[in-house]
Amino acid sequence: MKVDYIVVGLGLAGIAFTKKLEDNNKSFLVFEDHSQNSSIVAGGMYNPVILKRFTPVWSATSQLEIALPFYEELSNKFNSKYDYKVDIYRIFKSIEEQNDWFVASDKSLLSNYMVPQIVNQKYHGIKAEYGYGKLFNTGRVDTKLLLNNYHQYLLNKGLIKNESFNYNALTLNEDTVEYQGIHASKIVFCEGFGLQKNPFFNYLPMQEAKGELLIIHAPALNVDFLIKAAVFVLPLGENLYKVGATFNWKDKTKLPSEEGKQELIDKLNSFITVPYTIVEHIAGIRPTVKDRRPLVGKHPKHQNMAILNGLGTRGVMIAPTAAIALYDLLEHNIELDPEIAIDRFQ
Ligand SMILES: Cc1cc2nc3c(=O)[nH]c(=O)nc-3n(C[C@H](O)[C@H](O)[C@H](O)COP(=O)(O)OP(=O)(O)OC[C@H]3O[C@@H](n4cnc5c(N)ncnc54)[C@H](O)[C@@H]3O)c2cc1C
Known part of the structure; x- marks a missing residue:
């Protein structure tokens, strides 16, 4: 089997990235093992003001400009109310x-x-x-309903495997990756706190x-x-x-x-x-990071391997923006905002 992308993890990050793939007619296969559930239990609130100090949340206005249409499109697609x-x-x-x-x-x-x-x-x-x-x-945002609908949709299309991704079974070639007979141009990890088990990216400072x-x-x-x-x-x-x-x-x-x-x-x-x-x-x-910014980017050594994580306490607002940034990096070589790029931890 050949796909453009393997995606590991279907929380808010995984949904945001696979939606971007679908919108651009890229083929993909998702692995999801239900080991984390941050996106399912989340309050789902979006609020651009920090309620302790009455200060603005970082980049919130521009994130909301992308996030609200994103949830609306999914609402229309699945005929369900999320927002x-x-x-x-x-x-x-x-x-x-x-x-x-x-x-x-x-x-x-x-x-x-x-x-x-x-x-x-x-x-x-x-x-x-x-x-x-x-x-x-x-x-x-009713994240639980959104996740259930999205999961079912991928299941019906044969685009998701309900199993744990085994990092040891991944083979890295020069331009592709190979996993259990699946050949992909790229692999994107969206495992939330599951990152701790990922030998390629667990050097990143997730708290x-x-x-x-x-x-x-x-x-x-x-x-x-x-x-x-x-x-x-x-x-x-x-x-x-x-x-x-x-x-x-x-x-x-x-x-x-x-x-x-x-x-x-x-x-x-x-x-x-x-x-x-x-x-x-x-x-x-x-999945929080010590500087409270997302973890986005390519692996420093393996260029066809990338991460979308570190959404912290505000995944609802950040996920769609971060997914676009990663997609643009991987497909169009558009540089990331240094504040979210994982290069800051090298
Ligand atoms: C109590 C609580 C309240 C919150 N309230 C809000 C809120 O009001 N507003 C807000 O914006 N955010 C809130 N959040 C934060 C929000 O939930 C997160 O920012 C967001 O859900 C993170 O999404 P994610 O996709 O990165 O991670 P996750 O939701 O953790 O998704 C990661 C997925 O990867 C899968 N996975 C991991 N490892 C593997 C593997 N090896 N193989 C296969 N699959 C794997 C997991 O099973 C999981 O489904 C809250 C979080 C919590 C815990």
Whole structure:
């Protein structure tokens, strides 16, 4: 069998890259072993403002200009809704934070997202003594549904193998790679935190940032916006809310833990006063990098081998832009932005 590309991993990175391949009539085969699930459990939020400091997220506006049409195209392709517009209400902790909000919302990049007023309305079941700062032009992508639809689509077309990619079985020729009888011009690795097992790229400084989330049922909490305080509470419809997320820099497993669950409950109870029941507890590992920038580029020695990873905490916004950059490098030799190029770690 001959293909243009082998792609390892079908999370947000794998989807973004294979979509680019399809759009350009390139042939490919994906390997996916379900060893990671960051893209499936993710909150799926896109928000160009850092809610701790009220500063802009790196390159967010240009990333969103590419990401929103990307999800819309997939919505049309699969006849499913993925992108939900969701405002964000950030609970203020103090008068000082209110003042910081006013200063930030006046800045040119941020004024497209931050309302320059304090929301003082009372909402049943939420403690917010100092009111809220409201963000707009933000939203949630239903990454789980997107992944399921995309996976099924590739399966129906015979373009994905549900098996672990065995790095030892890869043969590197001068202009091609060969794997179990498949000859490809190039191979692209999109394994998320699975990168740690990849002998070609695991020299790159990935830091695991495990995150846990709860899904709660809270019929008395009647809000259609995301509430952000010690944790976020994200409406999913039908009185269900996603609550998250923890950050654990040591635990390398994707299993939910009692410790993580208790942390989420304690934080949630600090600002939510209505009763709720826990419906689900999920976890995944965010593929973060020490400088908080993606990992994109060709292997320093093997030019037909490349990586698309390091999407960190914001894969929804970054993946489509990073995929285009990698494709343009591999197909058109267009140089990468040095901030995302893996050459920065040589
Ligand atoms: C709790 C939590 C909340 C989050 N919330 C948000 C959010 O609100 N907004 C946002 O933008 N981002 C969020 N993220 C981050 C986002 O999920 C990641 O940035 C993104 O999903 C990473 O995508 P990826 O494709 O690089 O990795 P992954 O989703 O991990 O995909 C990698 C894929 O490769 C497969 N794989 C690995 N090794 C192999 C192998 N050897 N053979 C075959 N297959 C392999 C894995 O099974 C997996 O499917 C969150 C993450 C977590 C954990």
